[in-house]
Structures are given as C-alpha cells and as structure tokens.
Amino acid sequence: MDDCLIVGGGVVGLSLAYELAGHGQRVRVLERGQPGQEASWAGAGILPPGHFRTATDPYEALSGLSFELHGQWAEQLRAQTGVDTGYRRSGAIYVARTPEEVDLLRGAAAHWRAREVACEDVSPARLAELEPALAVGTILAALYVPDECQLRNPWHLRALVLGCQRRGVTIETGVGVDAFELSGGRAKRVVTPLGPRPAESFCLCGGAWTHSLLARLGVEVAMRPVRGQIALLRTSPPTLSRIVNEGRRYLVPRADGRVLVGSTEEEVGFDKRTTSAGIAGLLEFAIGLAPALAHAELERGWAGLRPGTVDGLPYLGRVPTIDNAFVAAGHARAGLGLSPGTAVVMSQLIRGEPLAVPLDLFRIPRS
Ligand SMILES: Cc1cc2nc3c(=O)[nH]c(=O)nc-3n(C[C@H](O)[C@H](O)[C@H](O)COP(=O)(O)OP(=O)(O)OC[C@H]3O[C@@H](n4cnc5c(N)ncnc54)[C@H](O)[C@@H]3O)c2cc1C
Structure with a gap:
C-alpha cells in the first residue's frame, strides 16, 4: 500500500510527491488530466526574493524558505533529470x-x-x-x-515529473478522484473510475478544484x-x-x-x-x-x-476530523514561488516531524 496518495498533479502536488519520496515514502499522484497542465503551466514563473531568517510571520517564512529552496531544487533536478528548469536570477x-x-x-x-x-x-x-x-x-x-528570480514553468514541471519518477513515485494520469471512503475517522481509499486506491495518508492538492474535494469530506471552504x-x-x-x-x-x-x-x-x-x-x-x-x-x-x-481564497492565504494542514487527510491548496498568485517550502512543510506534517513553519495561519477551515 502507498504511504501517501496525492490528489492533483500541479506544481504543489508534484513538489510534495518529490519531497515525500525523497524521504523514502511510497507515493502515488492521481491527476485527472495530464500533470502540470492547469494553473501551474499557465503561470509566469516569477520568484520574488525573501529570507527565511528575517521573516516576521509564517507566510513570509514560507516564502523565504521557498525562495532559498528554489535554487537548490533547480540544481538537484538538473542533476537528477538533465532538465534545465530555466531558473535564473534575472533581477x-x-x-x-x-x-x-x-x-x-x-x-x-x-x-x-x-x-x-x-x-x-x-x-x-x-x-x-x-x-x-x-x-x-x-x-x-x-x-x-x-535577487528576483524566474523559472520556465513547463520546464520546471517536466523536471518535477521526471524527478518524481526517478524517486519511484507512481503518477497516474487521466484518473480523477470522485469520492473518499472513510472509516473510524480515517480515510481508507479514494474512489476513481479505474477502481479504488488505498493509502496510509492522503493529501488534496487540486488547485482551484480543491473545494469540491473537501466538500466530499464534509468540509466547506471559500475557494x-x-x-x-x-x-x-x-x-x-x-x-x-x-x-x-x-x-x-x-x-x-x-x-x-x-x-x-x-x-x-x-x-x-x-x-x-x-x-x-x-x-x-x-x-x-x-x-x-x-x-x-x-x-x-x-x-x-x-x-x-x-x-x-478569501484572505489570499493557502490552506495547509490536516483536514478537520480526518486524521490522515491533508490539504495543500489555494496559493493564488504565488503557487510556483511557494511550492518547495509548501512541499517541505507538508511532508514534515504528514511524516509527523517538527515543522519548519507553523501552519496555524493556514488552518482549515477559517472564515
Ligand atoms: C496567469 C498566471 C500567472 C501566474 N504567475 C505566477 C508567478 O509568476 N509566480 C507564482 O509563484 N505563481 C504564479 N501563478 C500562480 C500559480 O500558477 C498557482 O498558484 C499554482 O500553479 C497552483 O498550483 P496547484 O498545483 O495548486 O494548482 P494546479 O496547477 O491548478 O494543479 C491542480 C491539479 O489538480 C488536478 N485535479 C483537480 N481536481 C482533481 C481530482 N478530483 N482528481 C484528480 N486531479 C484533480 C487538476 O487537473 C490540476 O492538474 C500564476 C497563475 C496564473 C494563472
């Protein structure tokens, strides 16, 4: 059985899959279309600068962490996959x-x-x-x-897909998640047209469509x-x-x-x-x-x-009342920039490790 099943193969879902697999987790991504063809493909790839060390709130900390990780990930992805992500410090x-x-x-x-x-x-x-x-x-x-940087979104996404595959992630394309089967306050499996997919934990990374996935778990969010x-x-x-x-x-x-x-x-x-x-x-x-x-x-x-989202902040954390379901979505204008930090912190949460950035500000639900 997979350790983590990720719903949605945009930059957020793929980055999380890459990070979790780097920690030895067995990961599956279910993407109803092709990976990285929605908002993540369409973005401009601007990476505004920031520092983790000087951040004054959790959002800035997530931005600063992400900005620092982008340089490392670009090098790492190039070494692992041979793909140049177009990352450069253009200013x-x-x-x-x-x-x-x-x-x-x-x-x-x-x-x-x-x-x-x-x-x-x-x-x-x-x-x-x-x-x-x-x-x-x-x-x-x-x-x-x-210090402002940029990357080429389609190249970065291609590198992430290959990087995930090199780390053993299973990416199923053309497979949408229709529902969840729950038991005893835990999610057991997702329901897809190709049959059920069980896992130990689940993370919803469905971009602008995440509210309908959450609604199927009985959670209403204003996305x-x-x-x-x-x-x-x-x-x-x-x-x-x-x-x-x-x-x-x-x-x-x-x-x-x-x-x-x-x-x-x-x-x-x-x-x-x-x-x-x-x-x-x-x-x-x-x-x-x-x-x-x-x-x-x-x-x-x-x-x-x-x-x-209503307040411009992403939803990052555990789905209320379901111990092993998580969400990482709602990054608005900044999802490319915030993706590696999101992946690192969500991977820590899912694996039960201490968090580099506290997630209370991003909790689900909030008004
Ligand atoms: C024009 C434009 C410019 C932008 N410029 C920048 C920028 O310069 N810098 C920056 O940081 N950000 C930018 N952004 C924002 C950034 O693109 C998004 O925040 C980011 O791509 C969100 O990533 P995501 O993975 O959450 O969503 P998406 O890329 O939308 O991925 C979600 C995936 O989930 C899949 N999915 C949904 N429901 C299901 C289901 N039930 N089953 C299976 N799969 C499902 C979808 O098919 C999709 O592939 C821009 C966005 C746009 C539109």
Whole structure:
C-alpha cells in the first residue's frame, strides 16, 4: 500500500510527491488530466526574493524558505533529470507611474529593507542604463531588486515529473478522484473510475478544484478560481533583461527574447478562455511601458485558473476530523514561488516531524 496518495498533479502536488519520496515514502499522484497542465503551466514563473531568517510571520517564512529552496531544487533536478528548469536570477525593476503607485513602491522598499532583501532606488538615468527600452519619461519612481528570480514553468514541471519518477513515485494520469471512503475517522481509499486506491495518508492538492474535494469530506471552504490571462510576445534582439513589475502586472523577459505580459485577475468561474479585452489590456500596458514592444510578434495568449481564497492565504494542514487527510491548496498568485517550502512543510506534517513553519495561519477551515 502507498504511504501517501496525492490528489492533483500541479506544481504543489508534484513538489510534495518529490519531497515525500525523497524521504523514502511510497507515493502515488492521481491527476485527472495530464500533470502540470492547469494553473501551474499557465503561470509566469516569477520568484520574488525573501529570507527565511528575517521573516516576521509564517507566510513570509514560507516564502523565504521557498525562495532559498528554489535554487537548490533547480540544481538537484538538473542533476537528477538533465532538465534545465530555466531558473535564473534575472533581477527585477519595480516601477510606479501614478502617485498611488509611488506610495505603494515606497512601502514595498521599506518592507524589503527591513527584511534585508536588496533593493536600490533607481534614478531615471540609471533606469535608462539598466533597461533602455522602458519609457523612462512616464515613470515617477523605480526600484531595482537584483535577487528576483524566474523559472520556465513547463520546464520546471517536466523536471518535477521526471524527478518524481526517478524517486519511484507512481503518477497516474487521466484518473480523477470522485469520492473518499472513510472509516473510524480515517480515510481508507479514494474512489476513481479505474477502481479504488488505498493509502496510509492522503493529501488534496487540486488547485482551484480543491473545494469540491473537501466538500466530499464534509468540509466547506471559500475557494474560487481567479482567471489570469497572459500574452506572449517574441522580440529579436531581446528588448528587456529584467522582470518589470508595475502593481499587479508585469513583463517577464525570457533569455530567448520572448516576453510574457501578465496578467489579468478575473472572477469568471471555471472559464479558461482568453478574451480580446483581456489581451488588448495587456498589450496596451506592455507598449505603454516599453514602446518597442509595439513591433514585437504576438505569438500567443493563454489563461489559467489561480486557486483563490478569501484572505489570499493557502490552506495547509490536516483536514478537520480526518486524521490522515491533508490539504495543500489555494496559493493564488504565488503557487510556483511557494511550492518547495509548501512541499517541505507538508511532508514534515504528514511524516509527523517538527515543522519548519507553523501552519496555524493556514488552518482549515477559517472564515
Ligand atoms: C496567469 C498566471 C500567472 C501566474 N504567475 C505566477 C508567478 O509568476 N509566480 C507564482 O509563484 N505563481 C504564479 N501563478 C500562480 C500559480 O500558477 C498557482 O498558484 C499554482 O500553479 C497552483 O498550483 P496547484 O498545483 O495548486 O494548482 P494546479 O496547477 O491548478 O494543479 C491542480 C491539479 O489538480 C488536478 N485535479 C483537480 N481536481 C482533481 C481530482 N478530483 N482528481 C484528480 N486531479 C484533480 C487538476 O487537473 C490540476 O492538474 C500564476 C497563475 C496564473 C494563472
């Protein structure tokens, strides 16, 4: 029998499977589609910097731990699988083009400095030197954050799938979980169209669909899908070197000259279509910030469904009243970034070890 059965093969489920298997656990992942094809594939792969040591609350601790682990995991995955995850320290520029954004940027700078995250106020001349393609005259204030990193989501997911397989994880694709069989306050097995799958413990990592899995265990949580659209541009030669963030939108340059323009935030249910208004808004943002992008090729657009929660925090912990069922879902805009820390802490919880990060803040349910 498997030690742990994970429902959902997105970045959260695969990272947890990889980590548990690294501790000698027999792990099975059930994915109703193909692994890593939902929100995890659609994301931009931005990894904002943080330090575990200077964190002032459990969310920051999870972020800092994850940020530190990403570098280690990228090396480890490359050594184990031969796959380059695209992890690199590209650095980021944060810009403000309105007085409100200037206030927010000042707040962000104070936050980072208090936590010893490097960030530099950037004069217009320095900004033009760092990123000559930006419309410097429209920018009221800018910060340079040299440690911000990025990875290529599809590459990272491919590496995780191979890394899991190398560690003996069984990944069943096209197998959705319909229900749970319980007995004596414990989950015994999950019910799938291919038959039951028993395990010692279970973890629900179903992204935006986790609320319906929890509902089948009698637990109601307020989760909702938040659609994010992205437009992919291709430039030659490359237009930008660093990630450029403005508010909740960004330009992410890849080493091959592509630029991801993201992202919308829309509550439209489980609808993954791109829309003309969504893509047009992103293009207007991109061209306003870096006018040369008006000449870039529009390669494609896509959308994914972020797992949103009411307070923006993920659900991490034990399912109430069921001793051996756990949940790790609801990472909203930050699931790629938070995935290795989530995997380490959830693996500690499932294996009954002391936790690197206390999970009370992330308990289920909460209002
Ligand atoms: C446009 C966009 C940009 C983003 N940019 C970033 C970014 O730059 N940095 C960052 O950190 N995060 C980013 N995110 C957020 C990040 O992508 C998500 O937080 C993360 O992917 C969530 O991972 P997950 O594994 O929980 O969910 P998912 O990737 O959605 O995976 C859940 C999986 O569970 C499966 N599943 C569901 N129900 C069942 C069932 N009953 N049986 C079997 N399988 C089931 C699904 O098929 C799916 O494969 C972005 C998201 C979007 C949409």
